[in-house]
Amino acid sequence: MQNRKSAIGATFQKLQQSGNKALITYISAGDPDLNTTRKLVLSMAANGVDIIELGIPYSDPIADGPVIQQASLRALQNGVSIEAIFGLIASLRQDTQIPLVLMAYYNSLLQYGIEKFISTCAAVGVDGLIIPDLPLEESEELRQQGDAQGINVILLIAPTTPTERIARIAEASRGFLYCVSVAGVTGAQSTVDSGLQKFLARVRSQTELPLAVGFGISTPDQAAAIAVLADGVIVGSAVITVLEQYLGTEMLISKVGEFAKSLKNAIR
Ligand SMILES: O=P(O)(O)OC[C@@H](O)[C@@H](O)c1c[nH]c2ccccc12
Numbered sequence: 001m002q003n004r005k006s007a008i009g010a011t012f013q014k015l016q017q018s019g020n021k022a023l024i025t026y027i028s029a030g031d032p033d034l035n036t037t038r039k040l041v042l043s044m045a046a047n048g049v050d051i052i053e054l055g056i057p058y059s060d061p062i063a064d065g066p067v068i069q070q071a072s073l074r075a076l077q078n079g080v081s082i083e084a085i086f087g088l089i090a091s092l093r094q095d096t097q098i099p100l101v102l103m104a105y106y107n108s109l110l111q112y113g114i115e116k117f118i119s120t121c122a123a124v125g126v127d128g129l130i131i132p133d134l135p136l137e138e139s140e141e142l143r144q145q146g147d148a149q150g151i152n153v154i155l156l157i158a159p160t161t162p163t164e165r166i167a168r169i170a171e172a173s174r175g176f177l178y179c180v181s182v183a184g185v186t187g188a189q190s191t192v193d194s195g196l197q198k199f200l201a202r203v204r205s206q207t208e209l210p211l212a213v214g215f216g217i218s219t220p221d222q223a224a225a226i227a228v229l230a231d232g233v234i235v236g237s238a239v240i241t242v243l244e245q246y247l248g249t250e251m252l253i254s255k256v257g258e259f260a261k262s263l264k265n266a267i268r
Pocket residue numbers: 026053055063064068103132185186187188214215216217234235236237238
């Protein structure tokens with residue numbers, strides 16, 4: 001087993017000490033194939049991304065917007081399996097120590113077996129888990145096993161979450177708190193929501209945990225605006241849109257890397 005305890009926390013701490021913010025990017029594992037995912041992870045890491053979120057493709061992705069649904073579909077059509085994704089991560093760990101977070105729907109974990117899933121995460125070098133369809137009330141077993149094996153179970157809150165509930169979710173979350181910028185599904189939005197500042201101030205009054213904001217951030221300017229308000233910025237659909245644009249070309253890896261760099265430069 002790898003000793004990666006609190007790699008996510010250490011990353012935020014280091015960034016905070018130098019007055020910097022975290023760039024977290026999301027791609028779907030196996031989109032369009034696992035070898036491309038491997039190259040994308042290394043390219044994003046080399047271009048300044050601080051934490052990478054890898055999605056486990058799922059057939060009924062209720063929280064995902066159209067861009068991520070298509071990404072999942074491409075991966076599923078290529079026959080990507082959880083086992084193969086774990087294999088990829090184990091192999092990536094020979095080349096990069098960038099914190100890796102898996103995004104998975106709870107059903108994928110249930111099918112695989114919760115205990116086996118968490119222990120495999122620990123064995124291959126996964127640092128955190130985001131399970132968007134697992135409410136706080138049903139997450140205790142997973143969180144306990146995560147704590148025991150050094151896997152951060154990262155919980156989500158939204159502007160519609162009551163403050164008292166935010167406090168309880170923050171208490172249970174590990175690594176960082178995922179602050180959903182808007183209610184709804186993932187995908188690019190054109191403006192930064194004006195209520196976001198108030199929402200984040202409300203969250204900040206409840207917890208010391210790093211706050212990362214995701215959903216709808218698609219340009220360097222938007223990332224910069226959000227980075228002023230939070231500790232981290234999460235960008236998914238916009239990264240995948242670049243990937244889509246260069247699918248099947250040799251430029252795919254470098255273009256996604258360049259886009260990541262433009263996001264990171266904007267939030268420095
Ligand atoms: O795609 P966006 O709007 O940039 O948002 C990030 C998001 O995609 C990523 O974190 C994510 C992908 N699937 C999810 C499901 C639920 C919560 C979050 C996610």
